[in-house]
Amino acid sequence: MATQAHSLSYAGCNFLRQRLVLSTLSGRPVKIRKIRARDDNPGLRDFEASFIRLLDKITNGSRIEINQTGTTLYYQPGLLYGGSVEHECNVLRSIGYYLESLLCLAPFMKHPLRIILRGVTNDQVDPSVDVLKATALPLLKQFGIDGESFELKVVRRGMPPGGGGEVLFSCPVRKVLKPVQLTDPGKIKRIRGIAYSVRVSPQMANRIVDSARNILNKFIPDIYIYTDHMKGVSSGKSPGFGLSLVAETTNGTFLSAELASNPQGQGAAVLPEDLGRNCAKLLLEEIYRGGCVDSTNQSLALLLMTLGQQDVSKVLLGPLSPYTIEFLRHLKSFFQIMFKIETKSCGEELKGGDKVLMTCVGIGFSNLSKTLK
Amino acid sequence: LVQTNGLSNSLNLEKATLTTLDSGHCTAEEAFASEDETEESSCLSTEDEDSENEEVIRKKFPESFQVAGGQRLGSENLTDETSDVEDLLKEEEDYKEENNYSTETSGALKWKEDLSRKAAEAFLRQQQATPNLRKLIYGTVTEDNE
Structure with missing residues (x-):
């Protein structure tokens, strides 16, 4: 990917991860200007710097130039190398922030990626490791990324602001991706969840489970919410608790929702009962939005469709998130690919919100860095 | 469109005659059928039905009375009672038929326009x-x- 395609230029700090990930995959350099140029504290934040360092670790031969104030970034991507890596993630964002991008890049490494990430496993901003494990991994499997070494494991849990969590992620490499036809989400058949609590009373998790079940039991009998109370070194540095719920459909679609308690010393204390109830309602909202891919993974699905073989892929999504819309625009500028977008209004048999059917022909991306054996 | 309308009309007529044939009480079938036809054309809106119903009954009343009278000349009191009962029965039947009529024909007509x-x-x-x-x-x- 050392072809000298002309670079793309952007302004502003938004969608930094998208731009860098797509730049790496397409091999086109990017220049990003005016990163918080008018801010009192201009330039890249610490968590963004940490993300760029992570990209540097998993690639070989990347060129990264940042100016004095950190308001301008030039990134010329190298080859995706992979291998065994360890990374200290910044505690301002959770590991999910880094993991989302790694999920996009990992299948295209030269060597299978095996990475240990340390930091915050669950926070209120990014998708937690639990949710990504339950939703993104099955999605990748649909595209033919599978195997024994395909694993995402929470070794230690860490809550903000202290962090101290640890996650192991390993992913096999593939030369080509399978095209997918995900047009029928099916019906909800079971709901699973994890109520976790660290450095607080283990009773918290039980209270969360009770209140969440109160709502969900009315709809479906097959509900199991695990309680996960971690102690000692595996409980990280800060107290906290939360819940993540995943609904599985008959056709293997996973829809998720999650909530976490306020970080220690920030905001009012959250009652576990309220948290459980609100999270259950969020799951119902997500089920209403529906589609074959849940809203946190929309962009991942679209990326893998784009990078598939030269064949038609179809996927039915719920209402597009703003992040996904911007991702579509970026896909157009990096890969010159435009999706066919059809609105499917919900008829009698299809309950819930309006759906969008996304269709595209893959660009026939093949993993050139993978060694042939 | 015209053709289909004609077809539906004729179909409905057939149905009407069939329904009248089915109800064994009626003695003057032909007259009924013709009356029904006129009703069909006149009553398009359901609001008018009740008032027209009454009119129809008034029209029919003498006929049925005559027929009934012809059959039983002996006791007038009895015939009065029976005719009343018959009228009540007829009232119900007519009402049903008309309902079918207005919904089937006028509804179908409106639905098939343009x-x-x-x-x-x-x-x-x-x-x-x-x-x-x-x-x-x-x-x-x-x-x-x-």
Whole structure:
């Protein structure tokens, strides 16, 4: 990917991860200007710097130039190398922030990626490791990324602001991706969840489970919410608790929702009962939005469709998130690919919100860095 | 359209005669059928039904009375009672029939008017109501390509 395609230029700090990930995959350099140029504290934040360092670790031969104030970034991507890596993630964002991008890049490494990430496993901003494990991994499997070494494991849990969590992620490499036809989400058949609590009373998790079940039991009998109370070194540095719920459909679609308690010393204390109830309602909202891919993974699905073989892929999504819309625009500028977008209004048999059917022909991306054996 | 209307009319007529034949009470079937036809043309809106019903009954009353009278000349009191009962029965039957009539024929007629124009309108309405997501996402450039 050392072809000298002309670079793309952007302004502003938004969608930094998208731009860098797509730049790496397409091999086109990017220049990003005016990163918080008018801010009192201009330039890249610490968590963004940490993300760029992570990209540097998993690639070989990347060129990264940042100016004095950190308001301008030039990134010329190298080859995706992979291998065994360890990374200290910044505690301002959770590991999910880094993991989302790694999920996009990992299948295209030269060597299978095996990475240990340390930091915050669950926070209120990014998708937690639990949710990504339950939703993104099955999605990748649909595209033919599978195997024994395909694993995402929470070794230690860490809550903000202290962090101290640890996650192991390993992913096999593939030369080509399978095209997918995900047009029928099916019906909800079971709901699973994890109520976790660290450095607080283990009773918290039980209270969360009770209140969440109160709502969900009315709809479906097959509900199991695990309680996960971690102690000692595996409980990280800060107290906290939360819940993540995943609904599985008959056709293997996973829809998720999650909530976490306020970080220690920030905001009012959250009652576990309220948290459980609100999270259950969020799951119902997500089920209403529906589609074959849940809203946190929309962009991942679209990326893998784009990078598939030269064949038609179809996927039915719920209402597009703003992040996904911007991702579509970026896909157009990096890969010159435009999706066919059809609105499917919900008829009698299809309950819930309006759906969008996304269709595209893959660009026939093949993993050139993978060694042939 | 005209042809289909004619067909439906004739079909309905057949149905009407069939229904009248089915109800064994009626003695003057032909007269009923003709009356029904006139009703069909006159009563299009359901609001008028009740008043017209009454009129119809008034019209029919003498006929049935005559027939009934012809059959039983001996006791007038009895015939009065029986005719009353018959009238009550008829009232119900007529009411049902008319209901069927107005919903089937006039409804069908309205529904079949200008089908192609309605379809075109519905399509345009749908087109305007649903936002063009492609245009919203990719901007106006795609419009030229399409």
